[in-house]
Amino acid sequence: MSNSKLKNIRISIVCPWFLRGDAVGHSANDYYNALRETGFSNVRALGVRNDFPDMNFELCEDAKSLEENRWFRQSDLIVYHFAIHHELFEALGNPKKTGKHVVCFHNVTPKHLMPKRIWDVIDRSFAQIALFKNADAIWVDSRENSEELTRQSIKDLPFIELPIAVDRPAIGALEDKPTRQIDLMCVGRFFSSKGILDIVDALAKVKRMTNRHFVLRLVGNTDFSDPEYIREVKERVCLYGLGENVDFIGKVDEVTLARVFRQSHVLVSASYHEGFCVPVIEGLRAGMIPVTYDAGNLRWIAGGRGRTVTTGNVDGLADTLVEIIEGVAESFDDPAAPVLPLDGGMKSAQQFSKDAKTYASSFSFDNFTGRLERAVTHVFETNA
Structure with missing residues (x-):
């Protein structure tokens, strides 16, 4: 795919909660901004809640509403930000899905380290990781996250490490x-x-x-x-x-x-x-x-x-x-x-x-945008 054609693809960033003060929400917002900054003009965010008014956001509460969303259906690339179970991610298991599907994995905290009231959610989160096998590629924040997916028997897929962008606070000594x-x-x-x-x-x-x-x-x-x-x-x-x-x-x-x-x-x-x-x-x-x-x-x-x-x-x-x-x-x-x-x-x-x-x-937003652009290109080259 030529560079000019690649930059015109439709992209969906799927994250349940684009929340300020939350590392995953901020990361998903960074993906949106980085793609726009590198010339991908057709990008939209889809999820349940959005704290970033500058994003082009559409409300989708579960897999059914996501799969019925026109932008999602017409997207060439869908990037899911996963850190905990949510019905949205069930769309990965749809055998009729179109476009390239990529999971950005932020890891899941083991249940013995969390309050008992959410143990069931943690169990369902690890179970939902099995759906990653239906993705075209996996993007991870770190070596640890890559190794965790290997422990969860997710392999034989292209893995790319994309460290989270960190541009604050001001540089000090x-x-x-x-x-x-x-x-x-x-x-x-x-x-x-x-x-x-x-x-x-x-x-x-x-x-x-x-x-x-x-x-x-x-x-x-x-x-x-x-x-x-x-x-x-x-x-x-x-x-x-x-x-x-x-x-x-x-x-x-x-x-x-x-x-x-x-x-x-x-x-x-x-x-x-x-x-x-x-x-x-x-x-x-x-x-x-x-x-x-x-x-x-x-x-x-x-x-x-x-x-x-x-x-x-x-x-x-x-x-x-x-x-x-x-x-x-x-x-x-x-x-x-x-x-x-x-x-x-x-x-x-x-x-x-x-x-x-x-x-x-080295974790700056500028460096992150370059890594992300290369990762998107790799998806379409590898899965051509």
Whole structure:
């Protein structure tokens, strides 16, 4: 197919919820914008809810309404964004479907890490993955997501890795941050799978192990969080007497979020499951050192530019946080001294900032648009 003809194809981006504050919703919106930016003018978003008014969006609530949608029926390419079960994805199993069908897989959190009330949904999500065998290609955010599909017996299909675009916050440098205290940050939804209680338990130990003053800021959209888990986190903070060390901010506006990134030195994640983990790249952009468990894609996402700890090892997390806190404090006196103990070796604050900026910039929206354009071309070349 010629390039001019390819750019005139009709494309449907199918995602149940194009939500702000949600990684999958933002990713689906990025796909829409990137395709439009690279010259694909005939693109529409189809789903149940849309928080992005600039998108050309059509409401489809289930597979039947999707299959009856004129734009969907006439589309040459359909891209499904899958992270949890929804009736929309049943359209993949229709033997009479037309066009090229691609699944962008964002992974599914195992049910033992989620509240029991949604275990049935998780079971149905993993069962629905079997429909991927009817796709023409699979696009994944990460190596972890590719390996998960292999574990789910999805293979013999073209796999292309398309890391999520991350263009915020503003690029920062560790050596330019405030030096009055060590600021830590944890950002994301509040669910048991995110290991917030592990972080609080670790900080209780950290407080006994160092004289450095530190504050952890917990940031996340509580609209998508588990209220019972939030209550438990707050109770644990009080139990340990960490009121001066843990600031539960919760939902914030963009200006406040940017400010917290700008002033923080360390990004902490004790998540038990990650298919990509956008906050790690955001932290690196902001000049923050990521300290994380090694679950899922967390083992690879920072590329040695932070510290990983065996998942569930709270003592190890505490020890590592102390090492990083001490290293950051020492870097205040000499930003050129190699005092930061990272997985990739001892680094100075200046060298870390340089490396983090270069690496995080590779996830830019501009780079993503180029990868996506090549992926679309590959679908039509491979399945010609």
